[in-house]
Amino acid sequence: xxxxxxxxxxxxxxxxxxxxxxxxxxxxxxxxxxxxxxxxxxxxxxxxxxxxxxxxxxxxxxxxxxxxxxxxxxxxxxxxxxxxxxxxxxxxxxxxxxxxxxxxxxxxxxxxxxxxxxxxxxxxxxxxxxxxxxxxxxxxxxxxxxxxxxxxxxxxxxxxxxxxxxxxxxxxxxxxxxxxxxxxxxxxxxxxxxxxxxxxxxx
Numbered sequence: 001x002x003x004x005x006x007x008x009x010x011x012x013x014x015x016x017x018x019x020x021x022x023x024x025x026x027x028x029x030x031x032x033x034x035x036x037x038x039x040x041x042x043x044x045x046x047x048x049x050x051x052x053x054x055x056x057x058x059x060x061x062x063x064x065x066x067x068x069x070x071x072x073x074x075x076x077x078x079x080x081x082x083x084x085x086x087x088x089x090x091x092x093x094x095x096x097x098x099x100x101x102x103x104x105x106x107x108x109x110x111x112x113x114x115x116x117x118x119x120x121x122x123x124x125x126x127x128x129x130x131x132x133x134x135x136x137x138x139x140x141x142x143x144x145x146x147x148x149x150x151x152x153x154x155x156x157x158x159x160x161x162x163x164x165x166x167x168x169x170x171x172x173x174x175x176x177x178x179x180x181x182x183x184x185x186x187x188x189x190x191x192x193x194x195x196x197x198x199x200x201x202x203x
Contacts, residue, residue: 022037023036023038024077026080026084027049027052027081028081028084029081030084031084031110032084034080034084036075036076036080036106037075037102038075039075039098046074047077047078051169051193052077054195055078055167055195056081056085058185059082059165062165063085063087065087065088066082066086066087067089067090067091067135067137068082068089068091068135069090069093070091070092070138071139071152072093072123072140072143073093073094073099073103074141075099075102075103076116076118078139078167079091079092080110080112082137083112089116089117090115091119093126094119094120094121095120095123097120100120123148123152124151124152124155127155127159130158132159134161135159136160137164137165138159138165139167140152140153140166140167140168140169141167141168153178153179157180162200162201163199163201164199165197165198165199166178166200167196167197168197169194169196170194170196171192171193172190172192175196181200182199183200183201
């Protein structure tokens, strides 16, 4: 999912020449151990196994039956992990044609078309109109240097349930705080990134 320290111009228009040069592992649930391809795209680095394990330990009481939105999906690790662990549906949004194609190939390989939908679209443009109903949770990890945080968070409201969860992965040196009625639930991080889980309207 995560794309680290990428120039804004590159984030706005990633090349379509990506090729699979690595993989990321689904760490829990019915697809545990399954490898997802990680295309060779500039700045693309999926959220680590350890960070995802921690995140989904936080989310597990809430996750079964939930609908989740994976913005800036990249490898799709967070969306697929959610469904593997019991989410009813994940919508994965990815603009880059090659990355989206790899996600669609994973959907076919896992026979997951009933629970995982890949949307080839620019996330900010898609968020202008809530086309897919309201989600119980959203994973938000845009390119760190692309300047997308404020607009993304401003446009999320109509897409989310009143008590939705929000996962933010942001630079450790300049952590992002969501506006409005989001309450921090748990946080952690590495030298490079802060991982934070918020609950809407909680408390």
